[in-house]
Amino acid sequence: MVTPGPGTDPRASAAGSGPVPKRRGTELALLGFAVLITMAAQCIVDITMTGSLTSEVATFGAWFTALWLVAHVLVRRFAPYADPLLLPCVAVLVGLGLSMIHRLDIAGDQLGSNSSGEDAPVQLLWATVGLGLFTAVLVVVRDHRVLARFAYTLALVGLVLLAIPAVLPASISEVYGAKLWIRVAGFSIQPGEFAKICLIVFFAAYLVDKRDVLALASRKVAGLELPRGRDLGPVLVAWAASILVLVFERDLGSSLLLFGIFVVMLYVATERASWLIIGLLLFSGGAFVAYQLFGHVRVRVDTWLDPFAYADEGGYQIVQSLFGLGTGGLFGAGLGGGRPDQVPVAKSDFIASAIGEELGLFGLVAVILLYLVLVERGLRTSLVVRDGFGKLLSAGLAFAVAWQVFVVLGGVTGLLPLTGLTTPFLAYGGSSLVANFGLVALLVRISDAARRPTAPPAPTPPKLTDAPTEVVRP
Amino acid sequence: MTSEIVLQAFRFGFLLLLWLFILAAFRVVRADLFGGRPGRVTSVPPRAQAGRKRRGPRHLVVTAGPLSGTRITLGEQAILIGRADDSTLVLTDDFASSRHARLTNRGGQWYVEDLGSTNGTYLDQQRVQGPLLVSPGQPIRIGQTVLELRS
Numbered sequence: 001m002v003t004p005g006p007g008t009d010p011r012a013s014a015a016g017s018g019p020v021p022k023r024r025g026t027e028l029a030l031l032g033f034a035v036l037i038t039m040a041a042q043c044i045v046d047i048t049m050t051g052s053l054t055s056e057v058a059t060f061g062a063w064f065t066a067l068w069l070v071a072h073v074l075v076r077r078f079a080p081y082a083d084p085l086l087l088p089c090v091a092v093l094v095g096l097g098l099s100m101i102h103r104l105d106i107a108g109d110q111l112g113s114n115s116s117g118e119d120a121p122v123q124l125l126w127a128t129v130g131l132g133l134f135t136a137v138l139v140v141v142r143d144h145r146v147l148a149r150f151a152y153t154l155a156l157v158g159l160v161l162l163a164i165p166a167v168l169p170a171s172i173s174e175v176y177g178a179k180l181w182i183r184v185a186g187f188s189i190q191p192g193e194f195a196k197i198c199l200i201v202f203f204a205a206y207l208v209d210k211r212d213v214l215a216l217a218s219r220k221v222a223g224l225e226l227p228r229g230r231d232l233g234p235v236l237v238a239w240a241a242s243i244l245v246l247v248f249e250r251d252l253g254s255s256l257l258l259f260g261i262f263v264v265m266l267y268v269a270t271e272r273a274s275w276l277i278i279g280l281l282l283f284s285g286g287a288f289v290a291y292q293l294f295g296h297v298r299v300r301v302d303t304w305l306d307p308f309a310y311a312d313e314g315g316y317q318i319v320q321s322l323f324g325l326g327t328g329g330l331f332g333a334g335l336g337g338g339r340p341d342q343v344p345v346a347k348s349d350f351i352a353s354a355i356g357e358e359l360g361l362f363g364l365v366a367v368i369l370l371y372l373v374l375v376e377r378g379l380r381t382s383l384v385v386r387d388g389f390g391k392l393l394s395a396g397l398a399f400a401v402a403w404q405v406f407v408v409l410g411g412v413t414g415l416l417p418l419t420g421l422t423t424p425f426l427a428y429g430g431s432s433l434v435a436n437f438g439l440v441a442l443l444v445r446i447s448d449a450a451r452r453p454t455a456p457p458a459p460t461p462p463k464l465t466d467a468p469t470e471v472v473r474p
Numbered sequence: 475m476t477s478e479i480v481l482q483a484f485r486f487g488f489l490l491l492l493w494l495f496i497l498a499a500f501r502v503v504r505a506d507l508f509g510g511r512p513g514r515v516t517s518v519p520p521r522a523q524a525g526r527k528r529r530g531p532r533h534l535v536v537t538a539g540p541l542s543g544t545r546i547t548l549g550e551q552a553i554l555i556g557r558a559d560d561s562t563l564v565l566t567d568d569f570a571s572s573r574h575a576r577l578t579n580r581g582g583q584w585y586v587e588d589l590g591s592t593n594g595t596y597l598d599q600q601r602v603q604g605p606l607l608v609s610p611g612q613p614i615r616i617g618q619t620v621l622e623l624r625s
């Protein structure tokens with residue numbers, strides 16, 4: 001059931017009833033709130049950990065505020081009807097992530113074990129780059145429907161981006177056994193993060209084209225509407241591609257992410273549950289074979305089933321993460337009060353467990369709710385926007401965020417095997433942050449189209465009320 | 475001792491701040507769902523508004539076809555239905571024309587007009603030739619799509 005937002009309400013655009021609410025003021029107020037939360041977190045971290053506030057906090061605050069101010073002005077200028085909640089939710093998540101990374105930086109300094117230097121300023125820099133991509137997307141893509149024209153180009157770009165690390169020599173592309181990086185001159189990029197968005201755009205355009213065939217042609221087998229054999233093609237290709245990613249890049253996460261997104265978009269496009277079942281079956285088959293064939297998958301699954309049995313080897317991370325979450329309890333140890341630095345790679349993969357330890361269950365649930373609001377706005381945009389491509393694209397983007405959060409939090413809390421996906425916006429990592437800024441820019445663009453009042457058709461036909469004929473009621 | 479109190483204040487204060495943000499976000503979500511901010515409803519005399527709305531149908535609902543479930547709030551303006559991108563209701567139906575039909579409001583009552591479409595617009599079983607009065611619940615069929623007015 002679609003309840004029309006202000007943008008779809010034709011009454012609102014009628015002459016004399018005032019302008020449509022753009023809700024930019026709401027956005028600005030919430031962004032201010034988000035900056036306040038971030039600054040509070042930074043100050044608490046500094047006071048708790050070092051006992052003093054330095055001028056760095058002011059520099060950080062000014063930079064961070066400027067970042068969102070610029071984003072806000074851009075949205076005001078280029079997407080005035082955009083959803084007012086997207087940016088503030090992202091701002092809080094990015095701010096919380098930055099504070100947590102800063103906190104782990106200090107812990108590293110104090111223990112003298114910080115080998116990589118300060119990571120928080122780097123992350124802030126990446127956020128600025130992300131804002132650059134956000135700007136570029138908003139300025140260049142004035143109408144999201146244009147993207148559908150470049151669907152096959154974007155698919156090619158996406159596949160090339162996915163394939164690059166697999167082709168490159170391991171010295172450039174391998175980190176912790178996963179070959180999904182390009183490391184050049186001190187920078188490391190995960191092209192898969194950008195490939196994800198390109199492929200979602202392609203899936204949306206492709207499925208809008210083909211959904212009637214995929215939805216209507218069917219055979220009924222055992223009460224379930226099954227698609228024809230030849231229509232299984234695309235889902236099999238997506239499946240094969242994700243398996244190839246798994247084989248060549250040894251990356252469970254991207255493989256799971258891509259396949260999940262494709263199956264769900266197929267389901268959204270066709271409204272047929274049989275696609276979900278087919279997807280699940282293919283996934284189970286693939287997972288079983290992967291478990292049999294690949295050592296690294298087996299290690300992940302074994303440590304998931306019984307992390308404490310492997311506490312000294314592969315299970316160390318997850319065991320530390322579980323201890324951290326346990327220490328955090330309901331209200332957490334307070335920012336700077338816990339020992340989240342005990343978990344290896346707490347800044348990127350395990351930032352959720354660091355938040356769980358320091359802010360407790362209440363804090364972690366708050367973070368999950370922020371994601372929930374973000375995803376809800378995306379899905380709502382998908383309901384309200386009037387063209388099929390926009391609907392599928394925004395649903396796909398929103399689902400990508402939700403799926404990623406689910407898989408990561410599942411991994412950190414021991415619900416699912418660890419996959420090495422990043423928590424969007426929170427985790428340390430340039431490519432993920434920049435790519436997700438691009439994702440939000442697309443959502444902002446589509447939500448602008450969704451909430452924009454419908455322009456009256458250009459050549460106004462004579463009004464019925466002015467017509468001389470009299471309508472005779474039957 | 476004081477520092478311990480300060481730390482505890484920080485700990486709970488920050489959680490409070492985080493949840494206040496979520497509360498604020500939910501208020502915006504709620505305002506979007508039910509229209510208008512919760513506190514602002516009293517500023518409009520509720521009876522007058524209700525009285526104005528009572529006149530005639532308030533929603534156009536798609537009951538069958540690919541867009542099934544879509545609901546458009548009716549206002550004063552005419553509703554243009556077709557495959558053209560600037561239509562109020564953009565159909566993705568192969569049997570619809572780019573400018574297929576128009577719903578027009580006249581004194582709170584809605585009339586459907588066919589805009590010279592190829593496959594026609596049907597009100598109940600009757601093909602729409604000139605403007606026809608649509609009463610709530612009467613199915614309007616365009617290709618595979620069926621619409622009806624709801625109050």
